[in-house]
Amino acid sequence: MRAILRTALTGAALLTSLAVATTAPTLTLAQQAKKAEVIVRAKLGTSVEVKDGAVTYLVYPLTVTETIAGDPAQLPKQEGAPALFVLKDLADVPALRPGLEVVALLYTARLDSPFVGFNQGFYPVTxxxxxxxxxxxxVKLREALVAARGTP
Incomplete structure (x- = not known):
């Protein structure tokens, strides 16, 4: 009986920790800038679906117009160019569309979403x-990001 109770409690604790892990605190701009591995101003290209094993991503090629921090060459690539890999059907992803200009604060690893802070590091420019x-x-956003990181 104790073994069953222990198993049930362990399972409940695991589920609770998973639920907590998906809740992201709101990050300040400075916190986002410090967490970002790459910060760019870029235009999004037309997305394509890319399968990686059992996982499907929507991949948006990037035309980088300005590197604010980090090295865009470290981003995942599609056809040799930097790209955003976003897990297909992921909830709460920003509205991405071809031609959209963005200031993007990014992780370099392929994750569910490349934007820092569960999509907080996404700043469309219209x-x-x-x-x-x-x-x-x-320009002021760029200055604030550079100041927050302490590096160009």
């Missing part, structure tokens, strides 16, 4: 203005 966050000028 008509020269940043749509997310409190800084709407892309």
């Amino acid at each position: 008509d020269g203005r940043v749509e997310a966050g409190t800084i709407t000028d892309p």
Whole structure:
């Protein structure tokens, strides 16, 4: 009986830890900048589906227009160019579309989503203005990111 109870409690604890692990705290811009391995301003290309074993990603090629931090060559590649690999059907992914200009704070590993802080490191730029966050000028956003990291 104790073994059954112990197994049930272990299973419940595991499920609870998994649920907690998927809840991301809100990160400040400075925290996002420090966690990012690569920060770029880029345009998204047309997505393609890529299977990696049993996992399917939507892959968006990037045309990097500015490197703010890190090395975009360290990002996953599609046809030799840096790309965003986003797990297909992942909930709460930002609205990605071809031609979208973004300031992206990225991890270099292939994860569910490449954006820092469970998609918090995603800043679309439309008509020269940043749509997310409190800084709407892309130049000021760049300056804030560089200042937060302490490196160009």
